[in-house]
Amino acid sequence: MLRMSAGFKAVALCFCFLALAACSKKNTANLEDENGLGRAAMAGSEQQFKTEVGDTVFYLVDQSTLTPEGQETLRRQAAWLKQYSDVAIQVEGHADERGTREYNIALSARRATTTRQFLISQGIEASRISSIAYGKERPAALCDAEQCYSQNRRTVTVITSGAKTS
């Protein structure tokens, strides 16, 4: 992937933006749950965090710096985490499958670190945020095309405790 042609780069970037657009659409506040029943997610719940805040931040090929969209998602996460201060989270780092195993473990750790540091910079206590790096072991999208790879270059903020359940 180091020697991508300019054309391919453009296409890849295009895919990335499409993926990000699709994602931010999915992650913007909506009042419908996944069953489309039109119920708002309970305030402070894991479901609210996933559907209204957005738990996933996407990264570009071999990058561990945040995109503007990624920063936007993390600002929403930080705001929500400030509101629900009992919640503890784990940031999962992931890489797409187009890399070698050990490198991707390290690359996904880099992404998890970036996400974690950004949340800390937004005022979330470091002690509330653990992180883990999965490399290419847990893809979210399974096709063999950039539209899937771009979904897999991500960090996912997972609530480990403190969310409201009832």
Add this chain to the structure above:
Amino acid sequence: MRMIDGRFFAGAVTLFMWLALAATARAQGLDVDINKGQIDPLPIAITAFVGTSPEAAQSGADIAGVIANNLGRSGYFRPLPPESFIEQITNFDQEPRFGDWRQIQAKALVTGQTIMEGGRLKAQFILWDTGSQQKRAGFEFTTSPKNWRRLGHLISDKIYQELTGVPGYFDTRVVFVAESGPKDKRVKKLSIMDQDGFNVRAISDGKQLVLTPRFSPNSLEITYMAFGSGSPRVYLYNIETGQREIVGEFPNMSFSPRFSPDGQRVIMSLQDGGAANLFVMDLRSRQMQQLTNTDAINTAPSYSPDGSQIAFEVGGDNSQQIFVMNADGSNPRRISSGGGRYATPVWSPDGKYIAFTKQGGGRFAIGVMNPDGSGERLLTEGFHNEGPTWAPNSRVIMFFRDEPGESGGPRLYSVDVSGYNEQLIKTPTFASDPAWSPLLN
């Protein structure tokens, strides 16, 4: 007589050379030159070993099958089909009718005998040169009957070494990761098998995600990475006792382990924020030494066989290259220089090559280069090839190849260092991250 430790299995294997042969009797036309690139496989007839009882005869036929499979898969031999044999060997003590074997183009002939003796299985064989009508090698091995495949591997090694002049690699095992379940929720189990894909057994239950297993130099231990509770860690696993232990508790993840050539140390990457640096732990004193100290991703370390140098990869933000440094961390220098990304360097057991994974243009190749970075050669290339490991004789490389698609998965392949003779290693499930053991005997 020499005792061979029967590792992994109860019951030692004994071996002795029972024919006094002139070691220099290397006849013209019979020997295989494995260094001349694409080779013309040597036609060899491997006869069912004559059994002195029905049980022994069954083992004898099975052992001949293992030998034929091993030698055929090496690419340097062409085992002739038993249906083509004119002479049927029924008496091991009788000299073969060499004309009958020359007529079916057999340059070499293997005859053998299997004997059950006090609950143990003894196999004797002779390697004949059908042209000169001379014995080229003869050995006897004894083991427990359930261990019969190993007799086939040991005999294969003797034949390979006699005819190529290079030590064999058949009496070896491979540790790998057996994969099952859907791609986004793969269950991964540490597994061990014979190099030919037989005798597969799982040594972890699949509850933990396990990656990158590697053998210790005595083949008795495995080091690997696993996701347990807390940060992923480097583990040691003792094959004989089944004992598992964590190699050090560190603030962050430890990964990408490999033994030093003397087996006394484990080198690995420790993550620290966005950086990963190389450390080596002395397994007896548990002392840690830091070898790299940069903000980059320093990982996939592999010692030179003399332990004096370490090959590793350095990456981050659109670059991934192979470096070599002294074992104390001094004098790091980049050796990879072609276009593309270079990863997973592994030093060959003879020290002559570094095998690697190369990524470029959306494709993944397995290649070799000299330790100074010159002489790069790609052996296989495609959608996704990764993770080379060397046979102990430095002639064969095993790796895994992943397939595209939701239902695709990785499988193990071997390829000759010349780039010829690619072979699938059949495994019951998808398989990845192979690591070859040293010779067991």
